[in-house]
Amino acid sequence: MMSxxxxxxxxxxxxxxxxxxxKEYAQKLVEIGTCTRRAQRLYAKARxxxxxxxxxxxxxxxxxxxxxxxxxxPSTTDLSREASQLVEHxxxxxxxxxxxxxxxxxxxxxxxxxxxxxGAGVTG
Amino acid sequence: xxxxDGAKQTAVAVxxxxxxxxxxxxxxxxxxxxxxxxxxxxxxxxxxxxLGPGGAGKSTLARLLAGEYDYLRDLPGEYEESVSVETYxxxxxPRVEVVVPPGQRQRREATWADLHADLAAGKFRGVIFLxxxxxxxxxxxxxxxxxxxxxxxxxxxxxxxxxxxRAEELEVLRQLIPHVQASRRKLWMLTLVTKQDLWWDRGxxxxxxxxxxxxxxxxxxxxxxGHQQFRHEYVFASLVISNFVDRNSQVLxxxxxxxxxxxxxxxxxxxxxxxxxxxxxxxx
Numbered sequence: 325m326m327s328x329x330x331x332x333x334x335x336x337x338x339x340x341x342x343x344x345x346x347k348e349y350a351q352k353l354v355e356i357g358t359c360t361r362r363a364q365r366l367y368a369k370a371r372x373x374x375x376x377x378x379x380x381x382x383x384x385x386x387x388x389x390x391x392x393x394x395x396x397x398p399s400t401t402d403l404s405r406e407a408s409q410l411v412e413h414x415x416x417x418x419x420x421x422x423x424x425x426x427x428x429x430x431x432x433x434x435x436x437x438x439x440x441x442x443g444a445g446v447t448g
Numbered sequence: 449x450x451x452x453d454g455a456k457q458t459a460v461a462v463x464x465x466x467x468x469x470x471x472x473x474x475x476x477x478x479x480x481x482x483x484x485x486x487x488x489x490x491x492x493x494x495x496x497x498x499l500g501p502g503g504a505g506k507s508t509l510a511r512l513l514a515g516e517y518d519y520l521r522d523l524p525g526e527y528e529e530s531v532s533v534e535t536y537x538x539x540x541x542p543r544v545e546v547v548v549p550p551g552q553r554q555r556r557e558a559t560w561a562d563l564h565a566d567l568a569a570g571k572f573r574g575v576i577f578l579x580x581x582x583x584x585x586x587x588x589x590x591x592x593x594x595x596x597x598x599x600x601x602x603x604x605x606x607x608x609x610x611x612x613x614r615a616e617e618l619e620v621l622r623q624l625i626p627h628v629q630a631s632r633r634k635l636w637m638l639t640l641v642t643k644q645d646l647w648w649d650r651g652x653x654x655x656x657x658x659x660x661x662x663x664x665x666x667x668x669x670x671x672x673x674g675h676q677q678f679r680h681e682y683v684f685a686s687l688v689i690s691n692f693v694d695r696n697s698q699v700l701x702x703x704x705x706x707x708x709x710x711x712x713x714x715x716x717x718x719x720x721x722x723x724x725x726x727x728x729x730x731x732x
Contacts, residue, residue, distance in 0.1 A: 333589055333590060333594075334590060334594065335588065335589055335590040335594040338589045338590070371472065371475070376471070401531055404531045405528070405529045405531060405587070406589065408529060408531070408552050408554065408555070409529060409586060409587050409588040409589070410588055410589060411552075411554055412502065412552050412553060412554070412586070412588070413586045413588035413595050413596060414588045414589065414590060414594060414595070414596060415590065415594050415595060415596045415598065416596070425554050428554065429554065429558070432531070432555075432558075433558075436532070445478070447475060447478075
């Protein structure tokens, strides 16, 4: 039977796996943020022009974006923690540590911006 | 047309306008409610800021102060790194916000700058600075053998790790001190040295904080602000009793023999008595 110690991975290998993941999900979060902004604009425009159907459509778009972000949040938090612990403690080559720290910063700022945008509600 | 008819007509017009615009009104009311709940509409009392390096126990302390920590349900030693600024309401004074920013070096720049400015602006009544004599929880992949300080010997690793983390505690304190000095209001500061169950050697540890470089930094504030405007205390305690373990539950240091729940409760009682003393000092 495999012991818990056998299940550990080399920090350098884990970091190499985390870097593209952070990059990919930072982009996804930026996309969610961009679509959210669009839904908020459409909603505001529809309200101004009193187009109820268009407003409902924009609100539905916004709700599905909120759902998408909420669905991602637990795993993105885990991803942040894994990367952050490696940056701070892991036995990494200096360039890997630097790259991981940069990707983590990019990822966390994308996450924060998107969370703030969605947290503001459909009215923005 | 009589006055009554005119008033009736106006009322009908108002009701009809309200009915026609009910969605718009509901949306505006919703926005107003969200704005209010975000805190812009409520008058809060100055809060408490909990600072310190990652893994020292800031979130555990905040949850304890907020009455959210459950000693029967929460598993001691289960470390979950905080990734963003957390806020809690003080259990016995819900209008006092307890603010806990993440402690990792790479997150400090991004999240602490605003809080330092708030501290200087007098938005906090007190600061709790958490240290743990270097016993900071970590959960990096690879466990202690995958740690940057590991050189092939576990005991030596623990020694090096704690020494490095103590240096980190000092660095974080040095970042904080100028902002405490700049604070416009009467301010208290508590140095809470946690994880007493791991280092239960009062002489060495207390000396480290009370007599060394740490105390010199705190003294800078005292000499600048004076005892009327600044009060500092030390508390040495254990928020939870747990062995020092790595990600793979490998025990790096066991609790000190004899450190039981009675000793822990006494240490926590001292913590709460000190916070009460700060409250009285604020009022005085």
